[in-house]
Amino acid sequence: MLDIISEHPDFYVIYKPANVSVHQTSEQSGIIPLVQNHLGNPAPLWLVHRLDQVTSGLLVLARSQQAAQTFGHLFSSQQITKYYLAITAGRPKKKQGKIIGDMTKTRNGSWKLLHTKHNPAITEFVSTSLPPGKRLCLIHPLTGKTHQIRVALKSLGAPIVGDLRYYPKNLEPADRCYLHAYVLQFNWQGQQLRFCAPPQEGQCFLASPCQEVLARYSTPWTFF
Template sequence: MFPVLASSSDWLAILKPEGIGMHQETDANDQIIEGIVTRLQQQQQEELWPVHRLDKVTSGVLLLARNAEAAARLSQLFADHRIQKYYLARSSSRPKKKQGWIKGDMEKIRNGSWRLAHSTNNPAITRFDSCFDERLQKRLFLLQPFTGKTHQLRVALRSLGAPIDGDERYKGETADRTYLHAMALCFEDKGQQHRIVQLPVSGDWGEIPADWHQPWAVLP
Protein backbone atom coordinates (compact mmCIF):
# COMPACT_ATOMS: atom_id res chain seq x y z
CA MET A 1 0.00 0.00 0.00
CA PHE A 2 1.19 3.48 -0.85
CA PRO A 3 0.48 5.90 2.02
CA VAL A 4 -1.94 8.72 1.14
CA LEU A 5 -0.52 11.91 2.68
CA ALA A 6 -3.32 14.34 1.78
CA SER A 7 -6.35 14.40 -0.48
CA SER A 8 -9.29 16.43 -1.75
CA SER A 9 -12.15 15.69 -4.11
CA ASP A 10 -9.84 16.69 -6.99
CA TRP A 11 -6.44 15.22 -6.09
CA LEU A 12 -4.44 13.04 -3.76
CA ALA A 13 -0.81 13.11 -2.64
CA ILE A 14 1.00 9.87 -1.86
CA LEU A 15 4.42 8.78 -0.67
CA LYS A 16 6.27 7.27 -3.62
CA PRO A 17 8.99 4.77 -2.71
CA GLU A 18 12.30 4.81 -4.54
CA GLY A 19 12.78 2.13 -7.19
CA ILE A 20 9.36 2.40 -8.85
CA GLY A 21 8.90 4.15 -12.19
CA MET A 22 5.96 6.32 -13.11
CA HIS A 23 4.75 4.09 -15.94
CA GLN A 24 4.92 0.52 -17.17
CA GLU A 25 8.29 -0.86 -18.22
CA THR A 26 9.84 -4.23 -19.01
CA ASP A 27 12.75 -5.90 -17.23
CA ALA A 28 15.71 -7.77 -18.72
CA ASN A 29 13.53 -10.87 -19.12
CA ASP A 30 10.80 -8.94 -20.96
CA GLN A 31 8.53 -9.20 -17.94
CA ILE A 32 6.12 -6.28 -17.53
CA ILE A 33 6.63 -4.13 -14.43
CA GLU A 34 3.64 -1.95 -13.63
CA GLY A 35 4.36 1.71 -12.87
CA ILE A 36 3.19 3.55 -9.80
CA VAL A 37 0.25 5.21 -11.58
CA THR A 38 -1.29 1.84 -12.49
CA ARG A 39 -0.61 0.44 -9.02
CA LEU A 40 -2.21 3.46 -7.39
CA GLN A 41 -5.30 3.17 -9.57
CA GLN A 42 -5.64 -0.44 -8.46
CA GLN A 43 -5.13 0.53 -4.82
CA GLN A 44 -7.58 3.44 -4.89
CA GLN A 45 -10.06 1.81 -7.28
CA GLU A 46 -10.31 5.00 -9.33
CA GLU A 47 -8.76 6.58 -12.41
CA LEU A 48 -5.86 8.90 -11.62
CA TRP A 49 -3.89 11.41 -13.69
CA PRO A 50 -0.23 12.18 -12.94
CA VAL A 51 0.39 15.95 -13.02
CA HIS A 52 4.15 15.84 -12.48
CA ARG A 53 6.76 13.09 -12.23
CA LEU A 54 9.52 11.78 -10.01
CA ASP A 55 12.50 9.81 -11.29
CA LYS A 56 12.42 6.09 -10.62
CA VAL A 57 15.27 6.45 -8.10
CA THR A 58 13.54 9.30 -6.23
CA SER A 59 11.17 8.86 -3.29
CA GLY A 60 8.73 11.41 -1.90
CA VAL A 61 5.53 13.37 -2.31
CA LEU A 62 3.72 12.65 -5.58
CA LEU A 63 0.55 14.50 -6.60
CA LEU A 64 -2.13 12.94 -8.82
CA ALA A 65 -5.43 14.32 -10.05
CA ARG A 66 -8.73 12.48 -9.60
CA ASN A 67 -10.46 13.91 -12.69
CA ALA A 68 -9.48 15.36 -16.06
CA GLU A 69 -10.41 18.94 -15.15
CA ALA A 70 -8.22 18.88 -12.04
CA ALA A 71 -5.42 17.27 -14.05
CA ALA A 72 -5.43 20.17 -16.52
CA ARG A 73 -5.56 22.76 -13.72
CA LEU A 74 -2.78 21.24 -11.63
CA SER A 75 -0.58 20.52 -14.65
CA GLN A 76 -0.86 24.20 -15.55
CA LEU A 77 0.15 25.19 -12.01
CA PHE A 78 3.29 23.09 -12.39
CA ALA A 79 3.96 24.51 -15.85
CA ASP A 80 3.61 28.06 -14.49
CA HIS A 81 5.94 27.25 -11.56
CA ARG A 82 3.18 28.07 -9.07
CA ILE A 83 3.75 24.87 -7.10
CA GLN A 84 6.82 25.07 -4.85
CA LYS A 85 8.84 21.85 -4.65
CA TYR A 86 11.44 21.04 -2.01
CA TYR A 87 13.84 18.09 -2.03
CA LEU A 88 16.39 16.49 0.26
CA ALA A 89 19.65 14.98 -0.96
CA ARG A 90 22.77 13.48 0.60
CA SER A 91 26.33 13.48 -0.73
CA SER A 92 29.64 12.12 0.50
CA SER A 93 31.61 14.76 -1.43
CA ARG A 94 32.48 18.33 -0.54
CA PRO A 95 30.58 20.83 -2.74
CA LYS A 96 32.17 23.83 -4.41
CA LYS A 97 29.80 26.02 -2.41
CA LYS A 98 27.47 25.34 0.52
CA GLN A 99 24.44 27.42 -0.42
CA GLY A 100 23.10 29.66 -3.14
CA TRP A 101 21.99 29.10 -6.71
CA ILE A 102 22.83 26.61 -9.46
CA LYS A 103 21.99 27.84 -12.96
CA GLY A 104 22.84 26.62 -16.43
CA ASP A 105 21.50 25.06 -19.61
CA MET A 106 21.06 21.29 -19.60
CA GLU A 107 22.99 19.50 -22.34
CA LYS A 108 22.26 15.90 -23.25
CA ILE A 109 25.29 13.63 -23.33
CA ARG A 110 25.73 9.87 -23.81
CA ASN A 111 23.44 7.12 -22.54
CA GLY A 112 20.57 9.41 -21.59
CA SER A 113 22.61 11.47 -19.13
CA TRP A 114 22.81 15.26 -18.90
CA ARG A 115 25.32 17.88 -17.85
CA LEU A 116 25.11 21.53 -16.81
CA ALA A 117 26.52 24.02 -19.32
CA HIS A 118 27.93 27.47 -18.59
CA SER A 119 25.36 29.06 -20.90
CA THR A 120 21.99 30.29 -19.63
CA ASN A 121 19.77 30.50 -22.71
CA ASN A 122 17.05 28.30 -21.18
CA PRO A 123 18.59 27.41 -17.83
CA ALA A 124 17.74 24.93 -15.16
CA ILE A 125 17.51 26.95 -11.94
CA THR A 126 17.91 25.52 -8.44
CA ARG A 127 18.28 27.22 -5.06
CA PHE A 128 19.82 25.29 -2.18
CA ASP A 129 21.07 25.21 1.39
CA SER A 130 23.22 22.53 3.01
CA CYS A 131 24.59 21.30 6.31
CA PHE A 132 27.20 18.75 7.40
CA ASP A 133 26.13 15.74 9.44
CA GLU A 134 28.94 14.90 11.86
CA ARG A 135 27.81 11.34 12.57
CA LEU A 136 27.50 10.36 8.93
CA GLN A 137 30.37 12.58 7.79
CA LYS A 138 28.17 13.52 4.85
CA ARG A 139 26.53 16.69 3.60
CA LEU A 140 22.76 17.09 3.44
CA PHE A 141 21.14 19.39 0.90
CA LEU A 142 17.79 21.17 0.88
CA LEU A 143 16.93 21.95 -2.75
CA GLN A 144 14.24 24.05 -4.40
CA PRO A 145 14.04 23.67 -8.19
CA PHE A 146 12.49 26.63 -10.00
CA THR A 147 12.37 24.70 -13.28
CA GLY A 148 11.48 21.10 -14.03
CA LYS A 149 14.24 19.77 -16.28
CA THR A 150 15.01 16.06 -16.59
CA HIS A 151 17.53 14.96 -13.91
CA GLN A 152 17.84 18.62 -12.89
CA LEU A 153 18.77 18.14 -9.23
CA ARG A 154 21.01 15.15 -9.88
CA VAL A 155 22.94 17.14 -12.50
CA ALA A 156 22.98 20.27 -10.32
CA LEU A 157 24.72 18.51 -7.45
CA ARG A 158 27.06 16.73 -9.83
CA SER A 159 28.04 20.16 -11.18
CA LEU A 160 28.92 21.24 -7.62
CA GLY A 161 31.27 18.29 -7.30
CA ALA A 162 28.87 16.63 -4.86
CA PRO A 163 26.97 13.90 -6.74
CA ILE A 164 24.12 12.29 -4.83
CA ASP A 165 24.98 9.17 -2.86
CA GLY A 166 23.70 6.08 -4.67
CA ASP A 167 23.27 7.87 -7.99
CA GLU A 168 25.22 5.54 -10.25
CA ARG A 169 24.42 7.50 -13.40
CA TYR A 170 26.11 10.64 -12.07
CA LYS A 171 28.99 8.96 -10.20
CA GLY A 172 27.62 9.21 -6.68
CA GLU A 173 29.19 7.11 -3.93
CA THR A 174 27.76 3.60 -3.59
CA ALA A 175 24.85 3.53 -1.13
CA ASP A 176 21.79 1.50 -0.16
CA ARG A 177 19.53 3.81 -2.18
CA THR A 178 19.71 6.97 -4.28
CA TYR A 179 19.58 9.72 -1.67
CA LEU A 180 17.12 12.07 -3.35
CA HIS A 181 13.71 12.63 -1.75
CA ALA A 182 10.85 14.95 -2.75
CA MET A 183 10.05 16.28 0.71
CA ALA A 184 7.36 18.92 0.20
CA LEU A 185 4.85 20.46 -2.18
CA CYS A 186 3.28 23.87 -1.49
CA PHE A 187 0.47 25.20 -3.66
CA GLU A 188 -2.85 27.03 -3.73
CA ASP A 189 -5.84 25.31 -5.32
CA LYS A 190 -9.36 26.72 -5.44
CA GLY A 191 -8.42 29.42 -2.95
CA GLN A 192 -6.98 27.06 -0.36
CA GLN A 193 -3.31 26.81 0.57
CA HIS A 194 -1.79 23.34 0.86
CA ARG A 195 1.56 22.37 2.35
CA ILE A 196 2.30 18.66 2.12
CA VAL A 197 5.48 17.52 3.89
CA GLN A 198 6.87 14.00 4.24
CA LEU A 199 10.33 13.15 5.57
CA PRO A 200 12.14 10.11 4.12
CA VAL A 201 11.21 6.71 5.55
CA SER A 202 14.07 4.69 4.03
CA GLY A 203 17.81 5.09 4.25
CA ASP A 204 20.03 6.89 6.78
CA TRP A 205 19.73 10.64 6.41
CA GLY A 206 21.43 11.60 9.64
CA GLU A 207 19.86 14.47 11.55
CA ILE A 208 17.71 16.58 9.25
CA PRO A 209 17.69 20.14 10.69
CA ALA A 210 14.42 21.00 12.44
CA ASP A 211 13.89 24.18 10.43
CA TRP A 212 14.10 22.17 7.21
CA HIS A 213 10.83 20.49 8.24
CA GLN A 214 9.23 23.76 7.04
CA PRO A 215 11.39 24.29 3.96
CA TRP A 216 9.38 27.27 2.68
CA ALA A 217 10.72 29.23 5.69
CA VAL A 218 14.34 28.34 4.82
CA LEU A 219 14.08 28.85 1.05
CA PRO A 220 11.13 31.26 0.74
Protein backbone atom coordinates in the same frame (compact mmCIF):
# COMPACT_ATOMS: atom_id res chain seq x y z
CA MET B 1 5.90 1.92 1.46
CA LEU B 2 3.28 3.38 -0.87
CA ASP B 3 1.17 5.70 1.28
CA ILE B 4 -1.74 8.09 0.73
CA ILE B 5 -0.66 11.39 2.28
CA SER B 6 -3.85 13.28 1.45
CA GLU B 7 -7.16 12.47 -0.23
CA HIS B 8 -8.92 15.42 -1.87
CA PRO B 9 -12.06 15.26 -4.07
CA ASP B 10 -9.89 16.42 -7.01
CA PHE B 11 -6.59 14.64 -6.34
CA TYR B 12 -4.47 12.34 -4.20
CA VAL B 13 -1.08 13.21 -2.78
CA ILE B 14 0.87 9.99 -2.35
CA TYR B 15 4.27 8.91 -1.07
CA LYS B 16 6.13 7.20 -3.91
CA PRO B 17 8.82 4.79 -2.72
CA ALA B 18 12.29 4.91 -4.23
CA ASN B 19 12.88 2.65 -7.25
CA VAL B 20 9.23 2.64 -8.30
CA SER B 21 8.66 3.99 -11.80
CA VAL B 22 5.83 6.45 -12.39
CA HIS B 23 5.47 5.11 -15.94
CA GLN B 24 4.96 1.56 -17.13
CA THR B 25 8.21 -0.25 -17.96
CA SER B 26 9.09 -3.79 -18.98
CA GLU B 27 9.67 -4.57 -15.27
CA GLN B 28 6.99 -2.43 -13.58
CA SER B 29 3.35 -1.56 -14.16
CA GLY B 30 3.74 2.12 -13.24
CA ILE B 31 2.46 4.06 -10.26
CA ILE B 32 -1.24 4.40 -11.20
CA PRO B 33 -2.10 0.66 -11.09
CA LEU B 34 -0.24 0.42 -7.78
CA VAL B 35 -2.30 3.24 -6.29
CA GLN B 36 -5.55 1.83 -7.66
CA ASN B 37 -4.72 -1.54 -6.13
CA HIS B 38 -3.73 0.10 -2.83
CA LEU B 39 -7.06 1.94 -2.72
CA GLY B 40 -9.06 -1.05 -3.92
CA ASN B 41 -10.56 1.32 -6.47
CA PRO B 42 -10.04 1.05 -10.27
CA ALA B 43 -11.31 4.59 -10.95
CA PRO B 44 -9.12 6.47 -13.46
CA LEU B 45 -6.24 8.61 -12.21
CA TRP B 46 -4.08 11.09 -14.08
CA LEU B 47 -0.34 11.54 -13.61
CA VAL B 48 0.24 15.32 -13.57
CA HIS B 49 3.99 15.42 -12.90
CA ARG B 50 6.77 12.92 -12.45
CA LEU B 51 9.58 11.85 -10.17
CA ASP B 52 12.63 9.96 -11.35
CA GLN B 53 12.38 6.26 -10.60
CA VAL B 54 15.16 6.53 -8.00
CA THR B 55 13.47 9.44 -6.18
CA SER B 56 11.09 8.90 -3.27
CA GLY B 57 8.49 11.29 -1.93
CA LEU B 58 5.43 13.34 -2.77
CA LEU B 59 3.55 12.80 -6.02
CA VAL B 60 0.17 14.23 -7.09
CA LEU B 61 -2.39 12.17 -9.01
CA ALA B 62 -5.47 13.95 -10.36
CA ARG B 63 -8.88 12.29 -10.03
CA SER B 64 -10.42 13.90 -13.12
CA GLN B 65 -9.31 15.17 -16.49
CA GLN B 66 -10.32 18.71 -15.51
CA ALA B 67 -8.16 18.58 -12.37
CA ALA B 68 -5.30 17.18 -14.45
CA GLN B 69 -5.55 20.14 -16.83
CA THR B 70 -5.51 22.57 -13.91
CA PHE B 71 -2.44 20.92 -12.45
CA GLY B 72 -0.80 20.98 -15.87
CA HIS B 73 -1.22 24.76 -15.90
CA LEU B 74 0.03 25.13 -12.32
CA PHE B 75 3.17 23.11 -13.02
CA SER B 76 3.92 24.70 -16.40
CA SER B 77 3.52 28.20 -14.97
CA GLN B 78 5.69 27.30 -11.93
CA GLN B 79 2.89 27.95 -9.43
CA ILE B 80 3.70 24.78 -7.48
CA THR B 81 6.59 25.08 -5.04
CA LYS B 82 8.72 22.00 -4.41
CA TYR B 83 11.41 21.23 -1.86
CA TYR B 84 13.70 18.21 -1.95
CA LEU B 85 16.20 16.55 0.36
CA ALA B 86 19.44 14.97 -0.80
CA ILE B 87 22.50 13.46 0.83
CA THR B 88 25.69 14.16 -1.11
CA ALA B 89 29.22 12.85 -1.08
CA GLY B 90 32.28 15.04 -1.19
CA ARG B 91 32.72 18.67 -0.29
CA PRO B 92 30.66 20.96 -2.57
CA LYS B 93 32.27 23.97 -4.21
CA LYS B 94 29.84 26.09 -2.20
CA LYS B 95 27.62 25.24 0.76
CA GLN B 96 24.56 27.21 -0.32
CA GLY B 97 23.25 29.50 -3.02
CA LYS B 98 21.99 29.10 -6.58
CA ILE B 99 23.18 26.75 -9.30
CA ILE B 100 22.34 28.20 -12.72
CA GLY B 101 23.11 26.95 -16.21
CA ASP B 102 21.74 25.47 -19.39
CA MET B 103 21.49 21.70 -19.54
CA THR B 104 22.40 19.52 -22.49
CA LYS B 105 21.87 15.83 -23.06
CA THR B 106 24.90 13.57 -23.23
CA ARG B 107 25.27 9.90 -24.03
CA ASN B 108 23.23 7.15 -22.38
CA GLY B 109 20.42 9.50 -21.36
CA SER B 110 22.50 11.59 -18.95
CA TRP B 111 22.63 15.38 -18.78
CA LYS B 112 25.28 17.95 -17.91
CA LEU B 113 25.26 21.56 -16.79
CA LEU B 114 26.73 24.24 -19.06
CA HIS B 115 28.13 27.68 -18.26
CA THR B 116 25.66 29.31 -20.67
CA LYS B 117 22.34 30.70 -19.44
CA HIS B 118 20.03 30.94 -22.45
CA ASN B 119 17.28 28.76 -20.93
CA PRO B 120 18.87 27.77 -17.65
CA ALA B 121 17.99 25.33 -14.94
CA ILE B 122 17.90 27.24 -11.65
CA THR B 123 18.32 25.46 -8.33
CA GLU B 124 18.52 26.99 -4.86
CA PHE B 125 20.00 24.98 -2.02
CA VAL B 126 21.39 25.07 1.49
CA SER B 127 23.47 22.30 3.04
CA THR B 128 24.91 21.21 6.34
CA SER B 129 27.52 18.70 7.41
CA LEU B 130 26.33 15.16 7.93
CA PRO B 131 28.99 12.96 9.53
CA PRO B 132 30.92 11.09 8.43
CA GLY B 133 31.99 13.01 5.32
CA LYS B 134 28.60 13.75 3.73
CA ARG B 135 26.21 16.70 3.49
CA LEU B 136 22.46 16.95 3.78
CA CYS B 137 21.01 19.39 1.24
CA LEU B 138 17.66 21.14 1.24
CA ILE B 139 16.84 22.02 -2.35
CA HIS B 140 14.36 24.38 -3.97
CA PRO B 141 14.26 23.95 -7.77
CA LEU B 142 12.97 27.07 -9.50
CA THR B 143 12.70 25.28 -12.87
CA GLY B 144 11.73 21.73 -13.75
CA LYS B 145 14.39 20.30 -16.05
CA THR B 146 15.05 16.57 -16.39
CA HIS B 147 17.57 15.35 -13.77
CA GLN B 148 18.01 19.00 -12.72
CA ILE B 149 18.85 18.43 -9.05
CA ARG B 150 21.08 15.41 -9.69
CA VAL B 151 23.09 17.29 -12.32
CA ALA B 152 23.26 20.52 -10.30
CA LEU B 153 24.77 18.83 -7.25
CA LYS B 154 27.20 16.82 -9.35
CA SER B 155 28.37 20.09 -10.94
CA LEU B 156 29.45 21.23 -7.45
CA GLY B 157 31.59 18.11 -7.00
CA ALA B 158 29.05 16.64 -4.58
CA PRO B 159 26.98 13.96 -6.37
CA ILE B 160 23.98 12.45 -4.65
CA VAL B 161 24.89 9.31 -2.70
CA GLY B 162 23.66 6.18 -4.46
CA ASP B 163 22.87 7.88 -7.78
CA LEU B 164 24.14 5.21 -10.16
CA ARG B 165 23.89 7.54 -13.16
CA TYR B 166 25.84 10.50 -11.76
CA TYR B 167 27.67 9.05 -8.74
CA PRO B 168 31.29 8.01 -9.48
CA LYS B 169 31.59 4.25 -9.55
CA ASN B 170 34.63 4.23 -7.27
CA LEU B 171 32.69 5.68 -4.33
CA GLU B 172 31.04 3.58 -1.67
CA PRO B 173 27.82 1.75 -2.60
CA ALA B 174 24.51 2.79 -1.04
CA ASP B 175 21.16 1.15 -0.39
CA ARG B 176 19.31 3.75 -2.48
CA CYS B 177 19.66 7.05 -4.32
CA TYR B 178 19.36 9.68 -1.60
CA LEU B 179 16.99 12.13 -3.30
CA HIS B 180 13.56 12.75 -1.78
CA ALA B 181 10.61 14.98 -2.75
CA TYR B 182 9.94 16.52 0.65
CA VAL B 183 7.33 19.30 0.30
CA LEU B 184 4.70 20.44 -2.20
CA GLN B 185 2.74 23.67 -1.80
CA PHE B 186 0.22 25.31 -4.11
CA ASN B 187 -3.04 27.23 -4.24
CA TRP B 188 -6.08 25.11 -5.07
CA GLN B 189 -9.39 26.88 -5.65
CA GLY B 190 -8.36 29.75 -3.40
CA GLN B 191 -6.95 27.58 -0.62
CA GLN B 192 -3.21 27.49 0.07
CA LEU B 193 -2.18 23.86 0.57
CA ARG B 194 1.10 22.45 1.83
CA PHE B 195 2.09 18.79 2.08
CA CYS B 196 5.22 17.50 3.79
CA ALA B 197 6.48 13.90 3.97
CA PRO B 198 9.85 13.02 5.53
CA PRO B 199 11.79 10.09 4.02
CA GLN B 200 10.56 6.67 5.10
CA GLU B 201 13.40 4.60 3.63
CA GLY B 202 17.18 4.61 3.39
CA GLN B 203 19.67 3.91 6.16
CA CYS B 204 21.30 7.34 5.93
CA PHE B 205 18.00 9.24 5.95
CA LEU B 206 16.76 7.29 8.98
CA ALA B 207 20.00 7.42 10.97
CA SER B 208 20.18 9.68 14.03
CA PRO B 209 22.58 12.32 12.58
CA CYS B 210 20.26 12.93 9.63
CA GLN B 211 17.11 12.91 11.77
CA GLU B 212 18.62 15.59 14.01
CA VAL B 213 19.30 17.84 11.04
CA LEU B 214 15.88 17.16 9.53
CA ALA B 215 14.33 18.57 12.68
CA ARG B 216 15.82 21.92 11.62
CA TYR B 217 14.63 21.50 8.02
CA SER B 218 11.02 20.71 8.97
CA THR B 219 9.95 24.17 7.72
CA PRO B 220 12.00 24.39 4.50
CA TRP B 221 10.13 27.43 3.13
CA THR B 222 11.88 29.58 5.77
CA PHE B 223 15.32 28.91 4.26
CA PHE B 224 14.83 30.67 0.91
